[in-house]
Amino acid sequence: MHVGGVEVGEAAEALERYLGDPMLATxxxxxxxxxxxxxxxxFPRAMLRRLQTVGTQSHLVPRELGGNFExxxxxxxxxxxxxxxxxxxxxxxxQTYLGAAPIWVGGSDTLKRQLADIILNGGAGAxxxxxxxxxxxxxxxxxxxxxxxxxxxxxxxxxLINNGTEGKxxxxxxxxxxxxGPRGFSLFLFDRERAAPSCVxxxxxxxxxxxxxxxxxxxxxxxxxxxxxALVGDVGLGLEITLKALQITRTLCAGFSxxxxxxxxxxxxxxxxxxxxxxxxxxxxxxxxxxxxxxFLDLLAADIVSRAGARALHVSTEQMSVWSAVVKYxxxxxxxxxxxxxxxxxxxxxxxxxxxxxxxFQKLLRDNSLIGLFDGxxxxxxxxxxxxxxxxxxxxxxxxxxxxxxxxxxxxxxKCPLEAFVPNRLxxxxxxxxDAVGGLPATLERISKVHAHDSIVPSLAxxxxxxxxxxxxxxxxxxxxxxTAAIRTAEMMQLARRYCALHCAASCLHTLVWSALAPEAxxxxxxxxxxxxxxxxxxxxxxxxxxxxxxxxxxxxxxxxHLAMSVVPFPLAKSGAVEENP
Amino acid sequence: MSTDTSSAQSPRDVRDIETWLxxxxxxxxxREGRSIDPTEPFVSLGLDSxxxxxxxxxxxxxxxxxxxxxxxxxxPTIRELAIHLxxxxxRAQ
Numbered sequence: 149m150h151v152g153g154v155e156v157g158e159a160a161e162a163l164e165r166y167l168g169d170p171m172l173a174t175x176x177x178x179x180x181x182x183x184x185x186x187x188x189x190x191f192p193r194a195m196l197r198r199l200q201t202v203g204t205q206s207h208l209v210p211r212e213l214g215g216n217f218e219x220x221x222x223x224x225x226x227x228x229x230x231x232x233x234x235x236x237x238x239x240x241x242x243q244t245y246l247g248a249a250p251i252w253v254g255g256s257d258t259l260k261r262q263l264a265d266i267i268l269n270g271g272a273g274a275x276x277x278x279x280x281x282x283x284x285x286x287x288x289x290x291x292x293x294x295x296x297x298x299x300x301x302x303x304x305x306x307x308l309i310n311n312g313t314e315g316k317x318x319x320x321x322x323x324x325x326x327x328x329g330p331r332g333f334s335l336f337l338f339d340r341e342r343a344a345p346s347c348v349x350x351x352x353x354x355x356x357x358x359x360x361x362x363x364x365x366x367x368x369x370x371x372x373x374x375x376x377x378a379l380v381g382d383v384g385l386g387l388e389i390t391l392k393a394l395q396i397t398r399t400l401c402a403g404f405s406x407x408x409x410x411x412x413x414x415x416x417x418x419x420x421x422x423x424x425x426x427x428x429x430x431x432x433x434x435x436x437x438x439x440x441x442x443x444f445l446d447l448l449a450a451d452i453v454s455r456a457g458a459r460a461l462h463v464s465t466e467q468m469s470v471w472s473a474v475v476k477y478x479x480x481x482x483x484x485x486x487x488x489x490x491x492x493x494x495x496x497x498x499x500x501x502x503x504x505x506x507x508x509f510q511k512l513l514r515d516n517s518l519i520g521l522f523d524g525x526x527x528x529x530x531x532x533x534x535x536x537x538x539x540x541x542x543x544x545x546x547x548x549x550x551x552x553x554x555x556x557x558x559x560x561x562x563k564c565p566l567e568a569f570v571p572n573r574l575x576x577x578x579x580x581x582x583d584a585v586g587g588l589p590a591t592l593e594r595i596s597k598v599h600a601h602d603s604i605v606p607s608l609a610x611x612x613x614x615x616x617x618x619x620x621x622x623x624x625x626x627x628x629x630x631x632t633a634a635i636r637t638a639e640m641m642q643l644a645r646r647y648c649a650l651h652c653a654a655s656c657l658h659t660l661v662w663s664a665l666a667p668e669a670x671x672x673x674x675x676x677x678x679x680x681x682x683x684x685x686x687x688x689x690x691x692x693x694x695x696x697x698x699x700x701x702x703x704x705x706x707x708x709x710h711l712a713m714s715v716v717p718f719p720l721a722k723s724g725a726v727e728e729n730p
Numbered sequence: 731m732s733t734d735t736s737s738a739q740s741p742r743d744v745r746d747i748e749t750w751l752x753x754x755x756x757x758x759x760x761r762e763g764r765s766i767d768p769t770e771p772f773v774s775l776g777l778d779s780x781x782x783x784x785x786x787x788x789x790x791x792x793x794x795x796x797x798x799x800x801x802x803x804x805x806p807t808i809r810e811l812a813i814h815l816x817x818x819x820x821r822a823q
Contacts, residue, residue, distance in 0.1 A: 329773075330803040388800060535780040539787075577783040577799035631760055632781060 157718040159207060159216070160225035164720050166202035168727035170233045170411075171505065175727045179508035182234040183501070186511050189360045191314060192237045199230070199241060200270040202730055208245045210252060213264035219566050220396070220458035224403040225718065231407025232720075235515035236359040238404055240272065243311040246397050246523065247273030247319040250335050253396070253571040254381035254389035259337055262377075266317055266339075274315035276306035276338075276367060277390065284528055286321060286333075287387070291369075293322035293334060295383075299375040300324075302336060305351065305368040310522070312365035313350050316340055320367075321390060324383050333386035336378045338369075347372035358514035392574040394524060395468040398476035399461060401523055402454035405483035408516040409447045410713045415505055416440065416490035417707055419497060431700070436493055441699040443489040444713065445676050448669075450482045451714045452659050452676075453652040456559055456584065462566040463558045464583045465573035470536060471582070471651075477529040478648040480520035487516050534644040535635045538627060539580035541620035541647075553594075556587045560655065561663035562716045584654045585647075588613055591654075591661050598661065604674045604692060608681070609657055611691075615650050615684040619643055649683035656680065659715065668702040669715040675699065747812035750792065754785055755808070768808035777802075789815070795822045 168175040170182075176198045185192055199205060207226055209215020217223060223245075231238040244267060251263050267273065282288040291304030302322060306312070318338045325332035340348065351366030381389050417440055420431040430436050457475040461468055491498040491513055501507040520526040533540075558564045592609045599605040623643055626634045634640050659665070660673045678692035703713070711717035748768050755772075756763040758781050766775065772782055782802040790797040795818055805811040 329806070330800070388803075535778070539780070539784055575799055577779065579783065579787045579799065632758065632778065635778070635780065 157222075157225060157716070159222050160229045160712075161719050162730070163202065163204060163226055163229045165725070165728045166730060167198070167229070167233065167721065169721045169723055169725040170508075172724055172726065173506070177230075177233050177237065177727075178506075179233070180506035182236065183506045183508055183511055185361045186236065187360075187501070189355075191361050191363050192234065192240060193314075195234065195237045196240055196272070197270070198727075199237075204230075204241070205244070205267055205270060208248060209264045209267050213260055214268060215264060218568075220400065220461045220569065221455050221562065221566075224400055224406075224454060224458045227400060227403025228407040228410070228712070229720075231404045232411045233407075235404055235408060235512065235518070236361045238407065239359055239362060239518075240311060240314070242397075242400065242404070243275070243315070244271075244273040245400065246275040246393075247311070247315065247317060249393035249396050250275070250319050250380055250389045251337060253393045253574065254335070254385060255337070256377075256381075258377060259380065263317065263337060271316035272311050272314050273317045273319065274309050274311035275390075275393075276309045276312065276318040276320045278308055279305065280307040284525065286390070287328055287330070289321060289323055289333065291320065291322045293324050293336060294371075295324070296373070299373055299378070300336065301371045301373055302338065302369045303371055305366060307351060307366040308354065308364055309351075309366045310362060310364050312363060312367055313353065314363040318367060319380065321386055324386070330387050331384040334383050335380035335386045335389055336374050337380060338367075338372075338374060338378065343369075343372050343374070356518075358511070358516070358518050388576055391469075391576045392571070395472040395574055396461060398472040398524055398529070399454075399457040399468070401519060402450070402457065402475050402479040404519045405479045405516065406447070406450060406454055408512055408519070409443075409450065409483040409486040411512055412487040412490035412509070412516075413440070413443055413447060413703070413713060414707055415509055416443075416493040417703060419504070420493055421704065430493070437696050437700055439489050439493060440703070441694070441696045442679065443486045444699060444703045445672070445679050446482045446486055447713050448672065448715055449652055449656060449676050449680055450479045450486075453655045454479050455562060455714075455716070456655040456659070459559045459562075459566060460583070462569050463555050464581070465570060466575045467578055467581050467583060468574060469576065469578040470533065470540065471584070473524075473529040473532040474584075474648050474651045476524055477520075477526050477533065477644075478652055480516075481526060483516060484520060487513050530641055530644050530648075531635075533647055534640040536578055536580070537619075537623045537635075537640065537643060537647060539578070540582055540585070541616070541623055542580060552583065552587055553590050555583055556590060556658055557662045559583065560658040560661075563663065582651065584651045584658065585616060587658060588616065588654050591658050594661050595657075605657075605660070607691070608674060608677050611681055612650065612653055612657065612677075612684075615646075615653075615681060618685060619646050619650065646684045646686075649680045653677050653680035653684060665715055666717075668698075668705075671695075672699060672702065673715075744809070744812045744816050747815050748808055750789075751785070751808045751812060754788065758785070766808070768812070770808075771806045772802050772808075773806070793819060795819060 167177045170179045173180040177195050206216040210217045293300040320336045320338050324334040347370050349368040353365040423430040457471045460471045497504045498509045595609050656677050674692045675694045710720045710722045752763045752766050783799045786797045786799050805814045
């Protein structure tokens with residue numbers, strides 16, 4: 149894809165060269181250093197400096213503000229490149245974007261320029277949203293901003309804040325109306341260095357299962373003055389801006405899961421190919437091949453739905469409350485399954501804190517289990533989908549039909565140019581439009597022309613429509629039975645899980661139909677969709693004959709040729725590659 | 731697709747829109763229209779955010795003007811919302 153002449157994948161490919169092979173201990177961002185920092189629970193400060201040195205911070209800042217950000221699929225690819233090495237580092241990097249997104253979405257031009265300068269100079273950021281007593285229930289937040297002459301006095305405590313102490317800036321969610329409500333909260337960009345030190349108390353880092361070096365801490369302020377200029381947007385817009393910004397960051401979180409899953413499969417596949425067992429290789433054992441190929445197919449599914457989500461931010465911006473929830477629920481869920489499967493293939497090796505790949509796998513496994521928890525947990529996102537299922541599956545409220553084929557082409561063809569992202573187009577709530585599922589009839593029509601000679605693709609497409617109708621019928625029945633209470637039932641949550649698989653399967657089909665993929669990706673797509681249909685429908689028998697040898701063959705070629713595990717693979721650092729400088 | 735007869739006609743005033751809203755909300759909450767107080771906040775009526783959004787979508791279709799999904803945040807009762815929408819309709823003409 150081209151935006152302003154930059155090929156997407158180019159920035160990610162360059163970052164791979166700047167970071168080098170993570171297996172090479174002398175590189176600054178290597179598995180062995182990551183494991184060491186994790187062991188001593190140290191913040192990856194030198195690694196973040198390395199990212200700053202090679203210009204990665206600039207991709208967090210929009211081009212019009214002096215940065216290099218242009219498109220979300222590119223930023224997601226960068227996130228993936230960092231995440232495949234070290235999730236502690238990737239999350240510390242990503243937090244700065246989490247803190248910045250509300251300002252990019254709703255801040256004044258002055259505030260945007262102020263934050264852009266800080267980030268471009270290497271300043272880390274954070275989003276200070278949650279409180280110890282209230283967790284995801286942000287409307288119960290007690291942190292208060294009191295209006296005074298020329299500004300506000302901030303008081304209260306924020307807890308479990310990533311970069312809470314390391315962040316030079318914190319984007320703070322504060323109550324501005326005593327009785328709260330959706331218009332009772334506002335956001336402030338808090339600059340630590342501009343605050344009176346006597347008003348600021350640090351909140352100690354908590355001890356965690358994974359990303360042990362991360363700065364998950366907090367901040368406590370007492371009548372700390374911030375000027376009017378620190379207010380993001382206007383008083384009362386805090387919830388709206390936060391919910392919109394989270395639609396961006398929840399989508400981008402997929403990069404963490406994709407990077408972790410890529411490394412997990414790569415480590416497991418390499419091990420299985422080299423490990424001699426019972427007069428053969430581990431990879432010759434049929435069940436190992438089956439598990440590895442299934443994990444790989446799921447990673448490709450995750451890769452497709454994540455890229456589509458990132459591109460949809462530019463194209464179907466109004467629908468992102470749905471797309472971001474699907475991606476944030478489904479991709480970390482798949483990634484956790486993939487890393488568990490990879491752990492099984494590695495056997496005892498996965499449990500070691502040293503030796504094989506410097507013992508990085510156990511770190512990756514622990515770190516990866518965090519992704520489904522933060523920035524809106526799996527349950528929160530699934531609930532958001534469950535609440536909207538009835539409108540999502542009712543005809544008539546879908547996205548604009550005349551331009552639908554054009555939108556599908558732009559979302560699902562990675563080479564199609566993207567228009568600039570327009571934050572004003574984000575909507576807090578969806579009105580039932582989801583181009584992935586809503587676009588199935590349009591894609592089916594195209595399939596009947598393009599894949600007329602094929603029997604499996606048209607039949608899978610027809611089955612996706614059937615799956616959609618099944619879910620719709622069950623949603624209607626559940627609603628008729630229990631009324632609006634249906635959205636809180638376990639049955640509706642299960643239907644939401646099936647909808648996510650359907651959205652992902654539809655994304656795969658659209659990608660097959662609307663883009664020009666490599667022959668291996670085209671050949672593998674029916675098997676990817678077939679697996680997703682198994683999640684979207686109940687008691688379904690697989691109908692695709694899976695050529696495991698071909699799938700494992702492709703996987704091994706991606707590994708041997710140092711390519712990302714993606715339907716649009718980009719080059720990774722080669723074995724033994726020493727980090728380069730820009 | 732309302733059973734309320736007023737939805738077939740074009741809205742004239744605050745009262746029309748209130749009647750329409752009460753009809754829809756009563757239907758959504760499976761309550762008698764008469765039991766719904768137009769000055770009570772949507773939240774206290776028991777209307778969740780998704781139902782509120784669904785109603786804004788249907789309002790948009792009925793009125794033929796853009797109705798933001800967050801409009802119930804800014805005008806949190808049936809009456810306030812109806813007054814706001816009449817003003818919007820006048821502006822659109």
